[in-house]
Amino acid sequence: MSGARSGHALAEEVLETAMQQLPGDGEALFTGRDAALTRFAGSRIHQNVSEHDATLRVRAVDGGRSGVASTNRLDGEGIAEVVARAADICRRSAPNPRPSPLPPADASGMSDVGYVMATAEADPDRRAEGVRALIAAADEAKLDASGAFSTDATTMAVANTNGLRSRHDVTQAKLLTVMTGPDRASGYAQATSTDVADIDAAAIGAEAADKAVRSVDASDIAPGEYDVILEEYAVQTTLEHLSWNAFSALAVEEGRSFMELGRQVMGENVSIWDDGTDATGLPSAIDFEGVAKRRVELVTDGTASGLVHDSATAARAGVPSTGHALPAPNTFGPLTWNLFMAPGSSSKEAMLASTERGIWVTRFHYVNIVHPRRGVLTGMTKDGTFLIEDGRITRPVRNLRFTEAIPEAFGRIDAISSATRLLAAEYSGINARVPALRIRGFSFTGATAAESDG
Amino acid sequence: MNELIDLALDAADRGGAAYADIRVSERETESLTVKNGALQAADSSRSAGFGVRVLVDGAWGFAASSRLEPAEVERVTREALDVARASGLARREPVTLDDTPPIRASYRTPLDEDPFAVSLDEKVGILMDADAAMGRVPGVNVREGTIQGARERKTFASSAGARIEQELVESGAGIEATAVNANESQVRSHPNSSGGQHVTGGFEAVRAMRLPEHGQRIAEEAAQLLDADQCPSGEMTIVIDSSQLALQVHESCGHPIELDRVLGMEASFAGTSFLTLDKLDRLTYGSPIVNIDADATAPGGLGTFGFDDEGVPAQNVPIVSGGRFVGYLTSRETAPIIGRQSMGSARASGWNVIPLIRMTNVNLRPGEAGSLDDLIADTDDGLFLSTNRSWSIDDRRLNFQFGTQVGWRIRNGKLAEMVRNPTYTGITPQFWGSCDAICGPEAWHLWGVPNCGKGEPMQTHRVGHGAAPARFRNVRVGVGRW
Numbered sequence: 001m002s003g004a005r006s007g008h009a010l011a012e013e014v015l016e017t018a019m020q021q022l023p024g025d026g027e028a029l030f031t032g033r034d035a036a037l038t039r040f041a042g043s044r045i046h047q048n049v050s051e052h053d054a055t056l057r058v059r060a061v062d063g064g065r066s067g068v069a070s071t072n073r074l075d076g077e078g079i080a081e082v083v084a085r086a087a088d089i090c091r092r093s094a095p096n097p098r099p100s101p102l103p104p105a106d107a108s109g110m111s112d113v114g115y116v117m118a119t120a121e122a123d124p125d126r127r128a129e130g131v132r133a134l135i136a137a138a139d140e141a142k143l144d145a146s147g148a149f150s151t152d153a154t155t156m157a158v159a160n161t162n163g164l165r166s167r168h169d170v171t172q173a174k175l176l177t178v179m180t181g182p183d184r185a186s187g188y189a190q191a192t193s194t195d196v197a198d199i200d201a202a203a204i205g206a207e208a209a210d211k212a213v214r215s216v217d218a219s220d221i222a223p224g225e226y227d228v229i230l231e232e233y234a235v236q237t238t239l240e241h242l243s244w245n246a247f248s249a250l251a252v253e254e255g256r257s258f259m260e261l262g263r264q265v266m267g268e269n270v271s272i273w274d275d276g277t278d279a280t281g282l283p284s285a286i287d288f289e290g291v292a293k294r295r296v297e298l299v300t301d302g303t304a305s306g307l308v309h310d311s312a313t314a315a316r317a318g319v320p321s322t323g324h325a326l327p328a329p330n331t332f333g334p335l336t337w338n339l340f341m342a343p344g345s346s347s348k349e350a351m352l353a354s355t356e357r358g359i360w361v362t363r364f365h366y367v368n369i370v371h372p373r374r375g376v377l378t379g380m381t382k383d384g385t386f387l388i389e390d391g392r393i394t395r396p397v398r399n400l401r402f403t404e405a406i407p408e409a410f411g412r413i414d415a416i417s418s419a420t421r422l423l424a425a426e427y428s429g430i431n432a433r434v435p436a437l438r439i440r441g442f443s444f445t446g447a448t449a450a451e452s453d454g
Numbered sequence: 455m456n457e458l459i460d461l462a463l464d465a466a467d468r469g470g471a472a473y474a475d476i477r478v479s480e481r482e483t484e485s486l487t488v489k490n491g492a493l494q495a496a497d498s499s500r501s502a503g504f505g506v507r508v509l510v511d512g513a514w515g516f517a518a519s520s521r522l523e524p525a526e527v528e529r530v531t532r533e534a535l536d537v538a539r540a541s542g543l544a545r546r547e548p549v550t551l552d553d554t555p556p557i558r559a560s561y562r563t564p565l566d567e568d569p570f571a572v573s574l575d576e577k578v579g580i581l582m583d584a585d586a587a588m589g590r591v592p593g594v595n596v597r598e599g600t601i602q603g604a605r606e607r608k609t610f611a612s613s614a615g616a617r618i619e620q621e622l623v624e625s626g627a628g629i630e631a632t633a634v635n636a637n638e639s640q641v642r643s644h645p646n647s648s649g650g651q652h653v654t655g656g657f658e659a660v661r662a663m664r665l666p667e668h669g670q671r672i673a674e675e676a677a678q679l680l681d682a683d684q685c686p687s688g689e690m691t692i693v694i695d696s697s698q699l700a701l702q703v704h705e706s707c708g709h710p711i712e713l714d715r716v717l718g719m720e721a722s723f724a725g726t727s728f729l730t731l732d733k734l735d736r737l738t739y740g741s742p743i744v745n746i747d748a749d750a751t752a753p754g755g756l757g758t759f760g761f762d763d764e765g766v767p768a769q770n771v772p773i774v775s776g777g778r779f780v781g782y783l784t785s786r787e788t789a790p791i792i793g794r795q796s797m798g799s800a801r802a803s804g805w806n807v808i809p810l811i812r813m814t815n816v817n818l819r820p821g822e823a824g825s826l827d828d829l830i831a832d833t834d835d836g837l838f839l840s841t842n843r844s845w846s847i848d849d850r851r852l853n854f855q856f857g858t859q860v861g862w863r864i865r866n867g868k869l870a871e872m873v874r875n876p877t878y879t880g881i882t883p884q885f886w887g888s889c890d891a892i893c894g895p896e897a898w899h900l901w902g903v904p905n906c907g908k909g910e911p912m913q914t915h916r917v918g919h920g921a922a923p924a925r926f927r928n929v930r931v932g933v934g935r936w
Contacts (some may be wrong), residue, residue, distance in 0.1 A: 039910055041719045045541040046549075049911070050517040050533055051806045053503065064492075070499040072520040082500075089496045092574045094582075096492040124540030125516075131544050148910045178722040185852075204848070255595045255634030329495030331598065333488050357690070368846045370857050371875060373639045376934065378855050380848040401846075401879070403854055403934035426723065427907060445879070445933050448777035448853040451882045452728075 007032040007054070011157040014056050014074050016434060019159050021083040027102055027160040029288060029327060030054065034120070037150040038127035043135045045107045059328045060086040063101060064095035067248040068329045089313070100312035100328065102289075103321060105163035109292025111285035112169040113277065115210065116195040119171035120153035127151065130175060132199035135428055137149065137205025138179050143187075143212050145205070147177030151196055154244040158290025166290035172282055175199045179212040185396070187211025188233065188363055188383035192424040192431070194282060198267040207221045211362060211384040218396035220449050221387060227358035229351050232421040234343065237364045238377065238406055239272070240425045245372045247274070247298050248324070249313035250333025256372040258407050259304045266410035268302040272340035281338045281422060282431040286323060295325035298336070302411070312332040339432035343344055344416025351438040353391045357443070359400070360386040360393055370403060378403040378445070401446035412440040458543070459611045462506050467613060471508035471538070473551065474531075477763060478504040479608035479805040484570060488581035489598045491589060496574070497676050501804040506534045511546020513541035518806040525929035529673035540867040543649050551786040551856045552795050553569055556616035560589050561760020563623040565656030566669025567575065569603030572657045577601045580665055581629075587669025588631045593677040596632040597669075600649055601660055608763075608805075616765040624756065624916065626652030626904065627660045631673040633680050640874060642672035642859055643821055646697045652902030653754045662917035677862060678872055685861055685876040687932030692878060693829055693925045695902040696893075698872030698900040699818065700919035701842045707739075707746055709744050709915065710851035712799075712908075713782040715811075717791065725849025728882065729779060731792060739779040740886030743817040746774035750785055750798060755815035755918035759801075760914070763809035766798035773816065777887075783809050801820040810909045815900065817920030829893050831908070836864040837931060855879040855933060877933045885926060893922035902934050 004103035018028035039047040047440050056079060057070040067089025071082040076405055094138045127149040138145035150173070151380040157167040173196035180186045189207035230238070251257035258265055276284045276293035286292055309317065310325030313334060324334035352360070362384030370376040381400050384392040415438040422433045459476055466474030480502035485497035488915040504527065505518035515538025517530045524636035581599040588597040592786065604624040611617045616908045628650015630643040644649045645663050653659045694702065714720055729737065752758055759768055773781045784794065787802035799807035823829045830838065844857030861876035862869045900920040907914050 025816040035909055035911065036537075038724075040544060040893075042546065042717075043544075044546040045513065045544040046719055047910075048513075048515055049535045049808055050537055051572075051911075052517075052519045052521075052530075053501075053806060054520060056500070057499075066566055068495070068497045070501075072501050072503065087497060089574070093496045094493040094578055096494055098490075098492060100492075125543070128540040128543040129628060135544060144718065144721075146718060148722060150910070151617050160508050176722060179720070180721060188846045247770070254632065254639075256639045321706070329487070331489050331885070365849050366846045368844050370877065370934070371633075371843045373637065377479050378844070378846045378934070380846070380853060382849055399848060399853070401855060403855070405935070427912060437515075441574065443935060446853055448848055448850070448881070452852050 007155040007324055010054065012156055015157055015159040017079045018056060018058055018083055019161065021080055022060060022161060023087050023155060025161045027059040027158065029057040032155045033341065035149055035151065035152040038131055039148045040131050040434050041146040043138055043145045045128060045131060051071050056082055056085040058083050060090035062090050063150060064099045064401055065090050065093050067093055072386045086215055089128065091243065103164055103291045103311050107291040107321065108166045109284050109286040110167050113279050113285060114194040116171045117174045117281060118192060119151050119196040122151035122196045130199060130214060133201040134177055134205035137202060138210050141209040141213055143179040143209055144179045145177055145179050149175045151412045154259045159297040159385055160290065164290045166286045168285045168452065170194065173199050175201055175204055175390035177204060177208045179208040181212045183216055185212050185215035186383045187215060191422060192422060215384055216395040218398050220447060221397040223400060223444040224282060224444055225441045226285050227355055227438065227440050229358065229360050230437045230439065231362050232423060232434050232436050233363035234361045235450045236423040236432045237367050239339050239341065239432045239434060240430045241367055241369060242406060243339060243430050245369050246375060247308055247336045248333045249307040249309045249317060258373060258375045259307060261304050263304055264302050265304045265407050266299055266302045267413050269344065269413055270299055270302050270410050272286060272299040272307060273297045274336040274338055275340060275341050276338040281433050282424065284337050287325040288327040289323065291321045291323040308334045308336050315367040322454040337430055339444060341434045343418045343420050343435045345418050346415040348436050349416050351402050352388060355388045359390040360388055375401065377406055384434060398450065400444040402443060404443045409439050409442060413437050414440055455609060458522060461524055461527050462531045463613050465528050465738055466506065466508045468534065469535040471510050471535065473613055475611050476504060476506050477608060477805060479606060480574045481604065481606040481804060483604045484583065485600065485602045486577050487584050487598065487600045488578065490596065491585050493578055504532045505805050507808060508534045508538050509549060510538035511542050513538050513545045514549060515541055516808045518896045519863050521802055522534050536689045536899040543851050549787055550790060552790045554786055554796055556612060556614040557765055558617045560619040562621045565623055566658045567656040569657040570605065571627045583666035584629045584669040584843055587666050588673040589656060590670055591673035591677055593633050594631045594673045597634050599629040599665060601627040610763060611688065612765060614766065618761045618765055622654060622762050623656065624652060624654055624655055625659045626902065627648055627663055629669060633676040635680045638680050640676050642676040643719040644668035644672050648861065648905060652756050652904045654756060654758045679860060679874045681893060682820065682872040682874040684936050685873040685932045690835060690926045690931050691925065691927050692929045692931065693833060693836060693864065693923060694839045695840040695898065695923050696899045696921050697815060697901050698839055698842050699921040699924055701845060703816055703818050703919045703921055704903055706846060706851055706854055708813040711782050712811045713784045713788040716782065717788060724908050728850045733779055735780055737779040738777055739774045740777045740881055741889045742777045743821050743892055744886050746816060747771065747819065748773050748814050748816050751812035752815040752817065752900060752918065755900050756904065756916045757814040757918040762798040762800045763802045764800040766796045769798050771797045777778050783811050783813060801915060803915045807911060807913050810913065812908065812915050813906065813917040815918035815920060820895045820898040820922045823893045826893055826897050829891055829923055829925060830864055830869060831867040833864050833925060836867060838862045838864055838869060839878065852882050854882065856930045875936065876931065878929050878931045879933050880929055882924055884892040888927045888929065889924055890927055891925040898922040
């Protein structure tokens with residue numbers, strides 16, 4: 001593909017050709033992507049890449065049987081081959097008594113909310129210019145800058161034999177940096193937007209540099225229970241892991257989620273929802289089955305109020321799909337991609353001023369689920385962890401490991417910032433607009449002490 | 455193919471590249487999943503394309519495309535040159551490569567039975583039989599089994615004259631049973647978690663897993679875990695099984711020995727490493743019985759190949775010798791920085807991304823403690839931990855915490871009661887320093903990790919780890935509030 005706009009014609013041609021060649025029922029998913037990323041470390045660009053790809057994924061369906069095949073060879077021969085391969089797998093497969101039905105035509109969606117031409121057309125010089133502005137902030141503070149500046153344009157289009165026709169174009173620009181200084185001091189900042197013009201590289205550089213400078217000479221602190229102020233980066237990572245483990249209808253069906261509709265699962269000051277159509281997030285207006293996304297209230301005033309569905313879970317529940325399917329074939333279930341957490345009335349400054357003793361957490365690193373049913377996560381703090389005493393930050397501290405049941409911790413939130421920040425996940429496409437939080441009695445279970453190096 | 459390769463290398467040369475390489479590859483995969491008695495996923499995928507990497511004025515550029523056409527090859531090569539010139543806008547020391555000689559050769563994964571030649575019916579039959587075995591156990595709510603195969607054909611050519619053809623074949627499978635009650639969700643897997651076991655090789659590896667024979671056992675264990683005691687908290691002697699120890703090697707040794715991490719090239723994403731350059735040949739990484747190698751030649755390893763994606767031959771190099779840290783994983787760009795030649799671990803997960811330093815098969819050598827039964831019999835009091843469930847480690851690879859699917863108390867040299875939700879935590883050199891027994895060759899197993907993530911854009915790659923069960927003293931277990 002070369003530009004999401006010019007991808008429309010290719011998407012339409014590919015999908016219609018696939019539809020014509022399907023011997024029976026089925027679905028075709030087109031994904032075209034132009035992606036570029038400029039990566040820097042030691043305050044120099046060390047990796048710089050660009051990629052153009054387009055893929056067709058075909059699901060052939062015959063009653064309870066189905067077969068899926070994909071290819072990125074999109075000429076006539078390639079399309080015919082992949083359709084035949086999907087149909088062949090379908091014919092030879094065993095029937096599934098719980099099949100995933102094809103969505104109806106009226107579930108279609110067409111959107112270019114979130115497509116910005118300037119992002120799609122950003123060239124390597126534009127990204128290098130941003131990197132240089134960021135490195136300048138690092139140089140001024142005598143720090144090393146590492147990070148990545150990416151610009152992507154994606155067209156996703158779906159057709160099925162029920163008459164569904166859906167398409168969504170979206171762009172994303174993302175700049176992140178870790179700045180490092182003496183004594184392993186480090187600071188982090190990230191900005192993400194559909195519009196590359198929103199990325200203020202100098203501001204991101206200044207934010208990370210400030211954190212890194214203030215992190216010099218970190219000292220050990222004993223693990224234990226502390227009040228914490230979680231900056232938006234840490235909150236986003238936490239929500240990302242709830243997305244993987246809690247909010248899907250299949251996760252609840254299979255007993256791996258703490259969600260129980262109608263039960264209070266978090267504090268009354270917590271509301272979380274998913275909305276792929278909200279332009280203040282990073283929109284993804286359709287899912288991989290072509291179903292237009294609906295806003296889903298997941299937790300409302302602390303009570304579990306909704307789950308996301310794909311066509312399979314929706315059929316079993318007797319409700320419409322909410323538009324959260326992953327690509328077929330999918331045994332993992334639906335997934336929330338566009339999370340929002342309701343803001344409060346506080347600010348990070350006010351939280352700090354009213355905290356007697358606690359830990360300021362910039363972000364978490366390498367978080368993983370320990371016990372899905374209770375929502376227990378573990379991970380490390382990173383790139384700016386500070387001790388709070390008597391309403392102010394008194395010193396940087398070495399990184400701590402937390403092990404905490406998140407639903408329980410979200411029952412101990414006593415301050416939420418009014419400002420929110422849109423952030424993209426490190427490892428996945430999940431994004432979230434979140435506030436900063438103060439949580440009482442957060443459990444830190446380990447530390448990386450100064451003498452740990454061996 | 456040869457014409458397209460020559461076109462790219464000529465265009466790079468004309469455009470001012472001091473060095474250029476091109477990789478043309480096609481990867482096909484097949485995956486079947488039976489869940490709760492039904493074939494829920496049957497998937498066949500193919501992805502082909504090429505990537506051109508150029509070095510211009512000491513700075514890298516890379517571009518890739520799925521369209522294998524002459525005009526696109528020329529356009530993408532020009533784009534790679536433009537990208538390299540943009541890299542030069544923020545350049546410091548110029549990149550220099552080691553003097554690995556260009557090689558013209560080929561390599562194919564040895565195998566007995568092509569996984570793509572085995573019928574769908576037979577594969578589904580194996581998974582259905584395993585599912586039925588799991589389904590015989592009351593209280594098991596979710597049963598899932600997967601069989602996967604992959605074949606990658608790739609050609610590497612460089613402006614220095616290298617031309618290498620490879621065909622790598624992978625096979626993998628696994629089953630998993632989950633039992634649920636009002637408060638708990640407990641899972642057991644065979645032969646490993648996270649999709650099972652994966653190798654380079656043929657379908658004979660899947661047959662050897664004997665999935666149906668293990669279905670009932672893992673289902674019974676998952677159901678038993680619901681009512682098992684919670685793992686105790688405190689410091690204990692632990693014995694770790696082979697598959698969990700393989701992941702321990704992956705996280706606490708495999709990643710920190712990646713020289714790009716050590717040099718800060720991954721600082722903004724995966725992190726750095728506590729194994730800084732001053733520690734090479736000096737640091738005591740573990741106890742004297744700890745010996746670790748990076749072996750890209752190990753038969754059947756998921757990190758086994760003929761040549762890496764810079765054209766360097768697969769090698770076996772020592773990493774930890776008698777407890778002392780002695781080697782890194784390197785590439786042609788990073789090896790000269792420590793005065794060495796690349797040991798051949800620069801690998802790209804596909805045609806569309808650049809080679810990065812990736813693990814090959816980072817293996818803990820077997821010890822002299824005999825079989826697992828021998829090691830348990832030699833342990834008075836402790837905890838035996840099996841099959842990974844959760845993993846986390848800090849950005850310098852020091853502070854780790856793992857959870858396993860199951861644990862058993864060891865009392866007086868015998869396995870006693872089962873415990874649920876076991877976790878253990880530690881600091882890497884102290885942990886390996888506490889290792890006082892490693893089982894022998896009869897208990898050693900080479901495991902595949904098919905989901906190792908690194909780099910931006912992130913590349914999910916396939917690596918291997920050999921390990922035998924081992925014993926560690928005074929390890930903190932049962933972390934957190936339960």
